[in-house]
Structure formats: structure tokens, C-alpha cells
Amino acid sequence: MPHRLRLLTTRERDVLRLVARGQSSPAIASALGLSPHTVRVHRAHLLQKLQVRNSAQLAVLAYALGLNAPERSPPIDPACVDGLTPREAQVIQALAQGRTSKEIAQALGVSDQTVRKHRENLMRKFQVHSTAALIRRWWAIEPPGDPLGI
Structure with missing residues (x-):
């Protein structure tokens, strides 16, 4: 281990x-028979113990640690991937590396709000409701190497 x-x-x-699979706190609570508050406490402990800042970074780390084995998801429409703007492609690749919106904004020379808007557009195009789920769908197309250098 x-x-x-x-x-x-x-x-x-x-x-x-379950966080790495893009599940929300209420969905995790239901799946594990816990209260949503207890799930939020576990998330906070995970962020602290693993020294990451958000659920997307938890998903990246879970993959790197071998906990986020791919599971069957609905097929991705090739037109969706072909329909990405160059900036959306940059944003999703940076998200899949575990970068925060602020880090991506600084690297691309845009505002945090611009990055958040691109992420919203990507989630709509990939038909997901969380950044962790977006990363998981992206990895179905572009499997990561060792995203966090572990």
C-alpha cells in the first residue's frame, strides 16, 4: 500500500x-450509509492528510495511487472532443494534472472566472456535474501518465 x-x-x-468517481457528498452519504455532514468531514480529513486543495486534486491523486480504476461510462461523442476550443483543451489538460482554477488562470494569463466558465462549458459538453467526473471522462480519452509525479 x-x-x-x-x-x-x-x-x-x-x-x-467515490469522490474520485465524481460523486457528490449526498450521493456518497447514500452509498455508504452516512450523513452528508460525515462525508464532508471525511473530505476535509482527506484534503488535509493528502495535502491537496480540492476534489479534482483528490481524483488525480486517487488515480495516481491506483484507487480510481476506470469503470465503464457512457461512450463519449467524438464530436464533443473535436468540438473543444483550443483554450478548453488547455483547461481540461491542466485540470487533469490536478491544477486549480487559480493556477490555470495564472499560467494562461486569464482570470479565474474565465477558467471557471471554460470548466462549466466542458462539464456541459461532457455531460457531467463535477470537476472530478470531468477529469474521469477526459482520462477515458487521454489516459494520464503519472499526474502528480508520485
């Missing part, structure tokens, strides 16, 4: 797997 995983409780690993 990788060193970082040894820091986590069994329940935190369960929550991490």
Missing part, C-alpha cells in the same frame, strides 16, 4: 474512491 494511503482510515479510502 502506498505511503499516503496508510495515512487514511478505511472509511476515508471509501470516500476517496
Whole structure:
């Protein structure tokens, strides 16, 4: 078991797997028989223990640690990928590397709001409701190498 995983409780690993699949706190709570508040507490512990800032980075880390095994998802319409603007492609690639909106904005020389708008457009095009789910769908097209250099 990788060193970082040894820091986590069994329940935190369960929550991490579901966060990495793009599940919301209420969905995770329902799946694990917990309250949404308890799930939020586990998320906060995960962020602290794994030293990441958001659920998207948790998804990237889960993949790097081998917890985010691909599962069958609806096929992605090739036109969706072909329909990405060059800027959307840059944003989704940076998200898949675990970068935050602020980091992406600084790297691209745009505002945080512009990055958030691109992310919203990407989530609409890929028919997902979270950044973690967006990253997961992207990895179905472009599998990552070692996103966090672990």
C-alpha cells in the first residue's frame, strides 16, 4: 500500500474512491450509509492528510495511487472532443494534472472566472456535474501518465 494511503482510515479510502468517481457528498452519504455532514468531514480529513486543495486534486491523486480504476461510462461523442476550443483543451489538460482554477488562470494569463466558465462549458459538453467526473471522462480519452509525479 502506498505511503499516503496508510495515512487514511478505511472509511476515508471509501470516500476517496467515490469522490474520485465524481460523486457528490449526498450521493456518497447514500452509498455508504452516512450523513452528508460525515462525508464532508471525511473530505476535509482527506484534503488535509493528502495535502491537496480540492476534489479534482483528490481524483488525480486517487488515480495516481491506483484507487480510481476506470469503470465503464457512457461512450463519449467524438464530436464533443473535436468540438473543444483550443483554450478548453488547455483547461481540461491542466485540470487533469490536478491544477486549480487559480493556477490555470495564472499560467494562461486569464482570470479565474474565465477558467471557471471554460470548466462549466466542458462539464456541459461532457455531460457531467463535477470537476472530478470531468477529469474521469477526459482520462477515458487521454489516459494520464503519472499526474502528480508520485
